[in-house]
Amino acid sequence: MRVLVVEDYRPIRAAVVELLGEHGFAVDAAADGDEGRWLAESNPYDVIVLDLMLPGVDGWTILRELRARGAPAAVLVLTARDAIDDRVRALDGGADDYLVKPFATAELLARVRALVRRRYARTSPVIAVGDLAIDTAQRRVSRAGEAIALSAREYALLEYLAVRAGELVTRTEIWEHVYDFRSEAISNVVDVYVGYLRKKLEHGGRGRLIHTRRGQGYVLEDAAP
Amino acid sequence: MTGSIQRRLVIGAGLGLALVFAIVGAVVDVLARRALTDQFDAALAARARALAVLVEQDGAAVETDLDDRLLPELADGHGLWVELAVDGAVMYRSAPQAPRGARAVRHRFAPRQEADGPPTPARAAVLTVAQATAPLDDAIAGVRTALALAGIVGLALCLGVIAWLGRFTTAPLRRLADQIDAVDETDPTARFDGAGAPAELRRVVERLDGLVERVAAALARERELTAEIAHELRTPLAGMSATLEVALDRERPPARYQDSLREVLAICGQTQQVIESLLMLARLDRGAAAAKVDGDLAALVTAAIDRADPATRGLQVTATIPAAAPVRTDPALVAIVLANLVDNAIAHAEPGGQLVVSIVDGRTVRIANTGSRIAAADAPRVVQRFWRGDRARAVGAHAGLGLALCQKIADVLGARLRIASELGGWFTVELELPVQNRT
Numbered sequence: 033m034r035v036l037v038v039e040d041y042r043p044i045r046a047a048v049v050e051l052l053g054e055h056g057f058a059v060d061a062a063a064d065g066d067e068g069r070w071l072a073e074s075n076p077y078d079v080i081v082l083d084l085m086l087p088g089v090d091g092w093t094i095l096r097e098l099r100a101r102g103a104p105a106a107v108l109v110l111t112a113r114d115a116i117d118d119r120v121r122a123l124d125g126g127a128d129d130y131l132v133k134p135f136a137t138a139e140l141l142a143r144v145r146a147l148v149r150r151r152y153a154r155t156s157p158v159i160a161v162g163d164l165a166i167d168t169a170q171r172r173v174s175r176a177g178e179a180i181a182l183s184a185r186e187y188a189l190l191e192y193l194a195v196r197a198g199e200l201v202t203r204t205e206i207w208e209h210v211y212d213f214r215s216e217a218i219s220n221v222v223d224v225y226v227g228y229l230r231k232k233l234e235h236g237g238r239g240r241l242i243h244t245r246r247g248q249g250y251v252l253e254d255a256a257p
Numbered sequence: 258m259t260g261s262i263q264r265r266l267v268i269g270a271g272l273g274l275a276l277v278f279a280i281v282g283a284v285v286d287v288l289a290r291r292a293l294t295d296q297f298d299a300a301l302a303a304r305a306r307a308l309a310v311l312v313e314q315d316g317a318a319v320e321t322d323l324d325d326r327l328l329p330e331l332a333d334g335h336g337l338w339v340e341l342a343v344d345g346a347v348m349y350r351s352a353p354q355a356p357r358g359a360r361a362v363r364h365r366f367a368p369r370q371e372a373d374g375p376p377t378p379a380r381a382a383v384l385t386v387a388q389a390t391a392p393l394d395d396a397i398a399g400v401r402t403a404l405a406l407a408g409i410v411g412l413a414l415c416l417g418v419i420a421w422l423g424r425f426t427t428a429p430l431r432r433l434a435d436q437i438d439a440v441d442e443t444d445p446t447a448r449f450d451g452a453g454a455p456a457e458l459r460r461v462v463e464r465l466d467g468l469v470e471r472v473a474a475a476l477a478r479e480r481e482l483t484a485e486i487a488h489e490l491r492t493p494l495a496g497m498s499a500t501l502e503v504a505l506d507r508e509r510p511p512a513r514y515q516d517s518l519r520e521v522l523a524i525c526g527q528t529q530q531v532i533e534s535l536l537m538l539a540r541l542d543r544g545a546a547a548a549k550v551d552g553d554l555a556a557l558v559t560a561a562i563d564r565a566d567p568a569t570r571g572l573q574v575t576a577t578i579p580a581a582a583p584v585r586t587d588p589a590l591v592a593i594v595l596a597n598l599v600d601n602a603i604a605h606a607e608p609g610g611q612l613v614v615s616i617v618d619g620r621t622v623r624i625a626n627t628g629s630r631i632a633a634a635d636a637p638r639v640v641q642r643f644w645r646g647d648r649a650r651a652v653g654a655h656a657g658l659g660l661a662l663c664q665k666i667a668d669v670l671g672a673r674l675r676i677a678s679e680l681g682g683w684f685t686v687e688l689e690l691p692v693q694n695r696t
Contacts, residue, residue, distance in 0.1 A: 043496030043524055047503045054506065088630060112491035115484070133495030137502040 033148050033192065034058045034075070034209045038068030038094065039083040039110065044133070048081060048110075051137050052144065056171060056188050058212035065089030072098060076208050077105045079147045081140075084111045084122070092125065099126035106147035110135070145169060152195035159194045162254030164233070164241055166194050175238055185210075186229050189222075193242060193252035202249040226250060262430070263423040270419040271412070278408040289400045297393045298360065305362045305386040308339060312384055314366050319382050323349045338387040344380055358394075361387035429455050433462065440469065486535055493528040497521045534662050537593075541665045547587035554582035554591070554690070558622055561595035562614055570608050572626075577615035584620055584690055590670055591690075594663045595622065598686050601659050602626035605684055620690040629684035636678040640664040663688075 035057045039045040045061055052059045060075070062068035065088035072080060072094060080098070084091035095107060106128040111118070114132040122130050128150065129143050145168060149157065157169040163176040171187055173180045182190060188210045193201055203222045211221075230242050243251045311322040321341055328339060328351050338356055341349040355361065366382040436449050448469065449462050504517035555578045562576060602612055607628030615623045631639060640660045660676075663686075667674040671691040678684045 041492055041496055043520060044492070044499050047496070047499035051499070051503045051506065054503075112488040112495070133491050134498045135495060137499055137506070 033078040033188065034060070034212060035144065036060050036062065036068070036071055036075070036077040036080045036105075038062045038065070038072075038080065038086065038091070040064055040086050041083070044083075044110075047137070048140065051141065052081075055141055056184050056191075057144070058188065058210055060212050065091065065094060069094050069097065072103070072105070073101075076103075076205075078151050078209060079144050080105050080107045081110050081144070082107055082127075084109060084113065084118075095122070095126050104151065106151045108140075108143055108147060110140075142169075148195070154195065159191075159197065161194060161197050161241060161252060162239070164194075164254075166191060175233065180232055180235075182229070182232060185225060186232065189225050190229055190233075190252075193250060197252045200245055200249050200251050205249070262427050263420065266423040267416060267420050271416050274412055274415050278412055282404045282408050285404055286401055290397050293393055293396050293400070294360075297388075297390065298362065301360065301362045301386060301388055304337060304388075305364045305384060308337075308386060309364050309366070309384055312341060312366060312382065314380070314382055319343050319348065319366075319380060321349060323351075325351065336389055340385045340387075341382065342385070343382045355385075355387040356389040358391075359387040359389045360393075361385050429458055433458060437465070489531055489535075490528065493524045493531065496524045500524070534659075538662055538665055541669050547590055547669045547671075549585050550588060551583065551585055552588040552591075554584045554586075554616060554620065554622065555579055556581075557588060557591055557595055558614060558616060561592065561599045564596065565599040565603055570603055570606065570610075572603060572606055572608075572610055572612045575611065575613045575615075577613075579616055579619070582616050582619050583693075585693055586670060586672075586690055590666045591688075594666050594670075594688055595624075597659050597663050598622075598624045598688065602684070602686070605629065617687075620693060622688045623685060624687075625683050625685040627683060629678045629680060629682055631678040631684060632680045633678055636676045639676055639678075640674065660686075 033056075035052050037045060037048050037052070037059060039048065039061075040063055042063070045063065049059050049061045057079075060071055060077075062071050065086040067088075068082070068086065068091075069089050071077075082091050082094060086094075091109070091111075095109070098105065098107065107126065108129040108131060109122045109127040110131050110133065111122075112133045119130050128147055131140060131143060145157070149155070149168070157167060159166040159168065165174050165177075166172075168191060173182055173187065173190065189206065192206060192209050196205075206222050226242060226244075230240075233241055239254070241252055241254065243253065245251060308323070311327070313320045319341075323339060323341060328337070336356070337351070338359065339349070339351045340347060340355075362385070364384040364386070366384070433449070440449075449466050500517050500520050504514060558578055559576070562574065599612075599614070602624050603626070605628065606612060606626035610627040611625075613623075613625045617623055640663065664674050667688060673687075673689040675687040675689065676685070
């Protein structure tokens with residue numbers, strides 16, 4: 033999942049970017065409102081962690097524009113303002129969640145994960161496709177009860193395919209939701225990783241779950257194409 | 258003198274009116290007594306003249322028809338005492354002694370002189386008519402009683418009216434007092450109703466309204482400031498906790514832990530600066546005064562630039578500072594302002610941009626940087642506390658209240674702080690120290 037962090041205070045920005053990155057998210061960061069707005073407009077983020085008090089364009093404006101555009105990204109407002117009025121204003125203004133500084137990093141992580149679930153219209157942290165079970169809270173994958181070890185990147189890829197289970201996912205979409213700007217743009221990196229993932233999932237003769245649609249993309253589903 | 262207005266009014270009026278009534282009463286009493294006495298005497302004199310008719314002096318002989326039988330008729334109930342004396346010898350006396358406390362009138366007879374005869378030897382004939390003053394005394398007593406009664410009743414009525422008047426005129430005061438009692442000083446909208454107040458109270462009510470408004474405004478500012486302070490301190494706190502939590506999230510190489518610890522230490526330092534700035538602002542708010550010492554503005558500016566180290570952001574620095582610029586001011590406060598302004602300019606400028614510092618007319622310091630992100634219209638708001646665009650909040654050694662502190666210090670120094678900006682262009686701050694009175 034791809035997250036944008038817009039926060040002008042460097043220590044918090046750095047900590048949040050590192051935190052989310054280490055927990056499997058593809059993270060982009062902006063230090064001011066202008067950069068934040070530009071990034072939000074240019075990329076389809078799943079979650080945007082947004083500080084309200086920003087130099088340049090302020091957080092409220094970015095939020096308003098996101099909603100006006102109908103962007104599907106879930107927004108978690110991160111701010112030091114904790115008055116009821118501020119919370120109500122932010123939530124009514126289109127934010128999906130509100131977290132006050134200082135915050136516990138564990139809570140931030142949990143809320144971002146919850147927002148991802150909501151973004152893909154799921155209620156449970158566990159995604160089941162056939163005998164595949166993905167616990168998105170624990171980041172654990174199993175088939176028929178047997179655990180499968182995946183690298184962070186592989187897991188991220190699987191998770192994205194899984195939230196879109198049954199839908200055709202293009203390579204571009206995978207690229208945009210699973211990779212961040214820091215990743216190198218290798219032309220067939222997506223295919224390569226899908227290959228890795230397939231190998232691990234189908235290890236031991238298990239049925240195919242990731243199906244290729246030639247020239248279009250991939251689908252994660254239990255049935256044969 | 259304390260005590261209610263009403264009581265003072267009634268007591269004062271009571272004493273004053275009592276005095277007035279007493280004086281008037283005394284005067285009326287004296288006049289009445291004199292009039293009555295004169296009237297009495299006049300009547301007596303008339304009676305004496307009437308009786309004098311009964312006395313004839315013919316040369317040396319004096320004859321009279323006065324006798325006891327006549328007198329009761331003549332006296333006709335007046336209780337007269339009559340005595341006729343000739344050359345000191347009593348010819349007639351109606352009673353052995355005049356009644357006690359009587360008033361007397363003496364009538365002297367002038368002998369008839371023959372025009373052409375020899376002067377006849379005169380014989381001094383004196384008719385004394387006296388009458389007891391009982392009726393007079395009664396009349397006078399009556400007048401006195403009437404006066405006393407009138408005085409008391411009048412005083413009572415007057416005091417009654419005054420007491421009522423006192424209540425009537427102090428009613429607006431009582432109403433105002435009730436309003437004051439009812440006011441909730443924490444309610445920012447509480448006001449006093451000056452509409453029904455009399456002219457004398459209107460000024461009081463207006464001042465009171467003004468005071469309440471100022472108190473409410475001060476309370477609101479204090480609440481706002483408390484909230485802003487909490488916000489300002491939360492940010493570095495969040496930075497520290499987030500940094501530490503992420504560092505502890507998993508096993509990390511020692512070097513990484515050291516980096517995190519250094520980061521947190523740096524944030525601690527910034528927080529300290531914020532707190533110091535806030536304390537200074539609070540002290541200045543309470544009215545600390547600035548010192549007045551001879552100093553050199555040029556030296557202060559140079560020190561500020563050196564300390565701030567603009568080289569870190571690759572800025573081109575141009576300093577137009579005279580060799581010396583003597584000023585009389587508070588060097589410590591000026592140093593703080595300069596440090597904040599220079600740090601701010603360095604933080605605001607784009608990397609590789611320009612920083613220009615100069616001293617104009619010997620007492621004004623101008624600090625300008627390129628790469629301004631603030632529109633011209635927003636320039637004056639930059640000195641508001643915690644204005645969100647103040648990037649110095651998160652950057653630089655003087656993280657915290659930067660320009661708001663500068664404005665406050667400028668006020669205390671009697672200096673002017675001017676800010677101008679063009680979006681994308683120059684951001685210019687001028688600190689103009691007050692005119693130096695060179696003696």
